[in-house]
Amino acid sequence: MNTHKLEKQLQTMHYTFSDDFDRSILEEISTMTQLRLPSLTSIITGLAACIIFCLGFIYLQDGNLSYDSLLGIDMLNKTSSTELLNYF
């Protein structure tokens, strides 16, 4: 079977997309990335708000902010060893 002519014809079967094609993809990509960014910023904002709220809560409860108050062992410092011994 001689397919030489057909083979030559098949080699010419090339196509391309117009410039609109590039533009539509780039537009979709920029929309996608814009949609992703607010979700990331809202997560960061949410986290920051949570931390500020916690710090404010601790300050209102203990009247100061220290490592001990953050860890919840602020009262332990004020307890003397004799008081602790009385527990037992």
Added chain:
Amino acid sequence: MQSFDKKTDYELVDLTIEGDEFAFAEIIRRYKGSVATTAMNMLGDVEDAKEVGHQVFIRFFNTLKKYRKEASLNTYLTRMTINLCLNFLKRRKNFQNRSYELKNAMSVSTENGISDFESKDVVNSALQKLDNKHRTVIVLRMIKGYSTLETADLLQLPKGTVLSRLKRGMAKLKTILETEYNYEYT
């Protein structure tokens, strides 16, 4: 805007991952022809080919970090295009019944001899009458110019299967063109 002409494909991929949209625009510019050729010959319809081509580049953008740079970008995108075309064809059960504006192309080809443009349309129409498996091999091997081994690797088929599908596919295509479109291949 910096010039991307001399950048390699891998450099463009890295720049896109870093957030450079112009680098991705260059990737599209370089490979839209290759994607269009595969999609158009697999699907036979401009709008369908555009839709699949669009999906190819969007999917590639979303999975850029998974691209391991083992295969060339062209081969990687061709594999993606073939897979998406086959999925597209599965979804469209009525695909094989489409005529793809054959009548006009046929009447011109039989009366006055065939210009390149018309001949392209007719051959594309004939291609669409083949089974997916035969068409895929012909598109990769004969149109895209991959070697038999590369085609086998792309389709994850044994080399012998590619050769037999190619031989059978070419014979069928020739018969379709001769009997249905009055082409002469002597």
